Structure formats: structure tokens, C-alpha cells
Amino acid sequence: MKSLSQHYINGQWVSSIGGNAMPVENPSTEATIGTITLGTSIDVDVAVSAAKEAFIAWAATDLNERITLLERLLDIYNSRADEMAQAISNEMGAPIALARKAQVAAGATHLKNTIYAAKSFAFERPLGDHAPGDMIFYEPVGVCALITPWNWPMNQVMLKVAPALATGCTVILKPSELSPLSSMLLAEMIDEAGFKPGVFNLVNGDGAGVGKYLTVHPEVHMVSFTGSTRAGIAISKAAADTVKRVSLELGGKGANIIFADANEKAVTHGVRHCFNNSGQSCNAPTRMLVERLIYKQSIEMARSVAEKTEVGPANLDGRHIGPVASETQFKKIQSLIESGLDEGAKLISGGLGRPEGLQRGHYVRPTIFANVTPKMTIWTEEIFGPVLCITPFDSEDEAITLANDTPYGLANYVQTLNKERARRVSRQLRSGMVEMNSKFGGAGSPFGGMKQSGNGREGGAWGLEEFLEVKAVSDWR
Numbered sequence: 001m002k003s004l005s006q007h008y009i010n011g012q013w014v015s016s017i018g019g020n021a022m023p024v025e026n027p028s029t030e031a032t033i034g035t036i037t038l039g040t041s042i043d044v045d046v047a048v049s050a051a052k053e054a055f056i057a058w059a060a061t062d063l064n065e066r067i068t069l070l071e072r073l074l075d076i077y078n079s080r081a082d083e084m085a086q087a088i089s090n091e092m093g094a095p096i097a098l099a100r101k102a103q104v105a106a107g108a109t110h111l112k113n114t115i116y117a118a119k120s121f122a123f124e125r126p127l128g129d130h131a132p133g134d135m136i137f138y139e140p141v142g143v144c145a146l147i148t149p150w151n152w153p154m155n156q157v158m159l160k161v162a163p164a165l166a167t168g169c170t171v172i173l174k175p176s177e178l179s180p181l182s183s184m185l186l187a188e189m190i191d192e193a194g195f196k197p198g199v200f201n202l203v204n205g206d207g208a209g210v211g212k213y214l215t216v217h218p219e220v221h222m223v224s225f226t227g228s229t230r231a232g233i234a235i236s237k238a239a240a241d242t243v244k245r246v247s248l249e250l251g252g253k254g255a256n257i258i259f260a261d262a263n264e265k266a267v268t269h270g271v272r273h274c275f276n277n278s279g280q281s282c283n284a285p286t287r288m289l290v291e292r293l294i295y296k297q298s299i300e301m302a303r304s305v306a307e308k309t310e311v312g313p314a315n316l317d318g319r320h321i322g323p324v325a326s327e328t329q330f331k332k333i334q335s336l337i338e339s340g341l342d343e344g345a346k347l348i349s350g351g352l353g354r355p356e357g358l359q360r361g362h363y364v365r366p367t368i369f370a371n372v373t374p375k376m377t378i379w380t381e382e383i384f385g386p387v388l389c390i391t392p393f394d395s396e397d398e399a400i401t402l403a404n405d406t407p408y409g410l411a412n413y414v415q416t417l418n419k420e421r422a423r424r425v426s427r428q429l430r431s432g433m434v435e436m437n438s439k440f441g442g443a444g445s446p447f448g449g450m451k452q453s454g455n456g457r458e459g460g461a462w463g464l465e466e467f468l469e470v471k472a473v474s475d476w477r
Contacts, residue, residue, distance in 0.1 A: 004034040004180070007043055007204060008187040010050035011197025017042040019205075022177060027093040027323040027362045028313040036180050039205040044172070044213040047201040051143045051170035052219050054198025059140045059168035066166055067118055073193040074111050080189065081108070084154065087181040089314045092150050093322040093362070094277060096315055102277075107154030107186075110459065113444045114162035117460045127472070135476040138468040140168035141245060142221030145214035147207075147235075148183070149227045150176035150325050151280040151384075156226045156249075157183055159447070163463040164224075165199065172201045172220070174210050178325055207231060215239050222247070224466065226282075228382075229408075229452045247456030247466050249282070249448055251382040252410030255403035256285035257393075257425065260293040262415035262437075267298045269438050270413070271305040271388060275366055278321045279386035280329075282453075283411035283433065286383060287372070288390045289399050295392040299348060299370050302390060306349035309366040309386075311358065323362040324385055330362040333385035337367055339377040345369035345389070374405050382408070396425065404430045409450030411435065432457070 005021070006013040019037040026033045077084070084107070085099040094103050127134035146160040157175060164171045175183035187202045203210050207227075215223050215238045222245040225235050229250040239246045256270045267288070274284050290298045310320035324330055337352055350367030364385050372379050372389040379389060393399040403412055411433040416422050426434040432449035433441065444460025456466050 004184065005037045007037070007039060007047070008184070008191070008200075008202040009043070009047045010054075010201065011191065014046075016040060017046070019043060022206075024091060024178075024180060025326070026090050026314075027325050028315065030327075030360055030362070033090055034181065036177065036204045038177065039203040039210040041213045043203050043205075044210055044217065047172045047203050048143060048214075048217055048219050050198035051172055051201055054196060055140075055143055055170045058170055058196060058199050061168065063118065063123065066168065067115055069193055069195055070111065070115050070118075070162065070166060073189060074108065074115065076189045076192055077108055077111065077186075080185070084182060084185055087185050088153055088179070089322075091179040091181045092153065092325045093314045095312075095318065095320055095322045097317055097319065098277065098322075099314075103152060104154060106152060107158040109443070110155065110158040111162045113460055114158075114166050114463060117444055117464055118166040121461055121464055123468075131474075133475050133477045135473045137471040137473065138167075138465070139471055141467050141469055142169060143219060144169045144171045144222045144224060144467060145217070145220045146171050146173045147211050147214065147223065147225045147227070148173070148175050150179035151277065151282075153179045153182040154186070157186060159458040159463060160224045160226075161186070161200070163458075164467045165195070167464055167467040169222075169467050170199050170201075172203055172214060174203055174205055174214060177204060177206050180204050211235075212238060216242065218242050220244060222467070224456070225249070232454065248454035249456060249458060250410075250452060250454040251408055252282040252284070252449065252453050253287060253380070253382055253406045253408040254283055254285045254411045254413060254431070255287045255289050255406075255429075256413040257289045257399045257403055257415065258291065258294070258298065259399075259416035259418070259421070260291040261417045263417065266415040266438070267301040268305050270415070271302050271368070272309075274388045275306075275309055275321055275386040278324050278364065280324060280384055282382075285411075285413045286388060287379065287403075288388060289393050289402050290390060291399075292392045292394050299390060302368050302388065303348045306366045306368050306388075311355045311363050311366065313361065321366070321386060324364055325362070327362055329384065330364065333364050333383060333387065336378055336381060336383045336385075337387060340369045340372070340387075340389075343376045343378075344371075345376055345378060346371045348390070350387075374402070380406070396421065400425060400428045404428075407452040410453035411449070
């Protein structure tokens with residue numbers, strides 16, 4: 001990998017103009033594994049200028065040329081998959097098996113699905129038979145700032161970079177300062193694939209610096225952000241003065257509704273899903289709502305899964321969970337666990353402190369609370385760690401009310417063998433996604449939420465549309 005202290009701007013690795021150094025930490029060991037340079041407003045200006053200059057020519061390229069470059073990038077990405085897995089595992093603590101099978105694979109899948117969607121997307125289409133002379137054109141938005149988080153680095157980076165480039169936009173990527181290594185590796189791959197200078201740029205930095213500069217920059221036409229709702233609100237306000245498009249994929253507090261007739265593995269799967277990636281997923285099913293008929297046995301099943309969940313360093317192979325990404329995250333999770341104890345939730349497993357034998361690293365004990373009520377902090381706040389809240393319900397209507405009792409609306413889950421009930425409940429849940437009976441959505445299914453979970457959709461054709469403007473032209477024929 002090129003020098004970590006540099007940015008990738010206009011097809012070259014360049015030094016920052018006045019930026020400060022920041023160490024990158026391995027959360028498994030708390031050791032410094034590299035040092036990046038936080039960019040400045042001058043670095044942002046240079047990157048935006050490069051993207052602006054490249055935009056007209058890139059937007060005018062034939063779609064097939066853009067697709068060919070993306071296909072070349074996919075080949076390079078797959079050939080360097082293990083490098084990418086090591087980078088992700090080291091920077092944010094994903095166990096190496098998870099990094100290989102899920103983290104890296106997610107990036108490849110999104111790139112592949114974007115290519116597929118672009119090949120079939122109608123960028124030019126007639127308005128309709130009633131207006132034979134009218135045409136509708138889908139054109140690239142322009143210069144786009146892509147601001148991504150640390151929890152699923154290539155998943156979220158590729159959900160933005162791939163469709164932006166496919167549609168003819170030029171981009172400035174600001175990855176999380178906690179997980180920059182994977183994005184810098186991707187920049188190398190994009191360079192190797194042969195994208196023209198200025199089409200893709202990367203500037204490292206934090207939200208208060210580079211993130212804010214990009215958001216308010218008058219020559220940035222769109223900001224696509226994934227992260228906390230708090231940051232998303234700030235970005236929306238800051239971007240308002242320049243009336244740029246803002247696409248937000250924010251937090252979640254997903255409910256997993258388990259009816260008495262659910263598959264016998266529903267509870268086990270729900271706990272594992274919540275703990276996956278150390279609980280650091282915005283769409284995690286962190287509130288398990290269980291029909292009272294099976295509540296007691298479900299709690300015992302959940303306890304058993306939690307007690308069997310191993311925690312360990314990210315470099316070890318296996319199905320364990322790793323650390324959370326930073327000391328800040330660790331302290332936040334500990335505070336929320338403490339609030340659960342103070343507010344009267346019943347601790348079923350886990351609790352405060354690190355797991356036994358792990359004295360260094362940001363490790364959290366897999367924790368389950370039962371009898372959690374809507375008045376408790378752990379019901380309301382996104383914990384973003386391996387912490388599950390379990391609550392009983394007595395009726396279908398009560399389950400729906402409880403599930404919707406959150407400012408978030410990203411993903412919910414329904415477990416029942418009664419297909420009609422599953423359909424009925426899913427239609428009443430206020431979320432952008434509903435997963436039924438542990439069946440994942442298909443390739444290209446839109447990812448995004450309602451309410452304070454955001455306002456955009458990523459993936460497939462919906463992901464392309466986020467980066468496109470609609471132009472109506474009359475008397476074309």
C-alpha cells in the first residue's frame with residue numbers, strides 16, 4: 001500500500017497541505033498500525049477541483065466504457081481479496097473469517113450488482129404513448145462527496161462508489177478515520193483499473209474537518225452519507241445553504257418479532273444476527289419481541305447462545321466475535337449496559353467489563369437483557385454493540401406497536417410460519433426493510449430506511465437513481 005499519510009487526488013498520491021497526523025489503531029490490541037494525515041480545507045478544494053474538471057468528460061463517456069472499467073475493478077478487487085480482508089480485520093476488528101466471508105464479499109457483491117443493474121437501466125426513455133415527442137433522461141448529479149463509516153467498510157464504500165462511477169459522477173471519498181486502510185487499498189485498485197484522473201479521489205479526515213468541508217462546499221453537488229443520525233442531521237443542515245442533494249443511511253433499532261409458531265431456530269438465529277460483527281450493524285435485530293407463550297423458553301435459549309458466543313482477537317480464525325472498533329465505542333456500550341442495570345432490566349447474560357482473559361483490546365461481553373420496557377434507555381438508543389433486549393408481547397397489534405415505537409425505521413424482522421400473518425405484519429411495520437423468516441433480500445434489493453434512519457436507498461437500480469438527475473425534454477422527435 002502507498003504511504004498512509006497521503007491522499008489520492010487527480011490520479012496521484014499526494015501529501016496533505018497542512019494536515020495533522022492521526023494514528024490508526026488495531027482494536028484487538030490497541031496497538032498503532034499506521035498513521036494517516038487528516039486533510040484540510042485546502043486538500044478538499046484540490047480534490048473537488050479535480051473532480052469538477054474530470055466530470056464533463058467522464059459523464060460523456062459511453063456507458064459500456066464505464067462498465068468495462070468497473071468490471072476490471074471487480075477482477076482486481078477479487079484478486080486482492082485477502083489483502084482487503086487483512087486490512088479490514090486490522091483496522092476495525094472484524095475476525096478474519098468474517099472479514100473474508102462477509103466484509104470483503106459484500107463489497108464484491110455490491111460492485112457486481114451495480115454492474116448488472118447499470119447494463120439494464122434505461123438512462124433514456126420516452127415519457128409514454130400519450131406524449132410521443134417527450135423524452136426522459138437520467139443524467140449524473142455531478143461531483144459527489146461520499147462519507148462512509150467504519151463498521152462495514154467495503155460494504156458501505158462500494159454501495160456509494162460503484163453506482164456513482166457507473167452513472168458518470170465524479171467522487172471524493174472520505175472514509176472513516178478509524179478504518180481508512182481498506183479505502184486506501186481500494187484507491188490503489190481503482191488506479192490500477194485505469195479510471196481517468198479526477199474521477200475518483202480520496203481525502204482522509206474526520207467529520208468535523210474534511211466531512212464538514214465537503215458538506216458545505218459550493219462545488220459539491222451531492223453528499224451521500226452513512227453513519228449516525230446525529231451526524232446525518234448536522235450534514236443536512238450544513239448542506240442546506242447550497243441546496244445540494246443529501247442521501248442519508250443512518251441508525252437503526254430493529255425489532256425481531258417472534259411469534260409462538262416461529263421456526264424453532266428463530267431465537268438462536270436472532271441472537272447470532274444481533275451479535276454478528278460485534279453488534280456493529282445499523283440493521284441489527286437488537287430488540288427481540290417474543291410472544292408470551294414462548295417467552296420463558298426463548299430467554300433460556302437466548303442465554304445459551306450468548307454463553308456459547310466466544311470473543312477473541314480478530315486475527316484468530318473461527319466463528320468468534322471480535323472487539324468493537326474503538327475505545328469510544330467501548331465506553332458508550334458500557335454506559336448503556338449500566339443504564340439497563342440501573343433502570344431495572346433483567347440481566348440474562350454478559351454485563352459490564354471485558355470477557356474473562358481479555359484485558360487489552362475493546363472487547364465487550366455478549367449481553368442480553370430481558371423484561372426491557374419502552375421507557376428504558378436501552379430500548380430507545382442504538383447501542384451498536386453485542387447487546388440484545390428481549391420484551392414479551394401478547395397480541396399481534398401489540399407487537400406491531402412495540403416494533404414501531406422507535407424514532408428509527410431501517411429494518412425489522414418477522415418470524416412466523418403463518419404466511420398471511422407475516423404479510424399482514426410486514427405491511428404495518430414502519431421500516432424501509434422487513435426480513436421474514438430469516439430469508440435475506442435478493443441481489444439488488446434496496447437498502448435504506450424511514451424516519452430517522454434516513455431518506456435514501458442503496459443497491460441495484462435504486463442505488464443508481466440516487467446519483468442521477470431526471471431531465472424532461474419535449475418535442476424530441
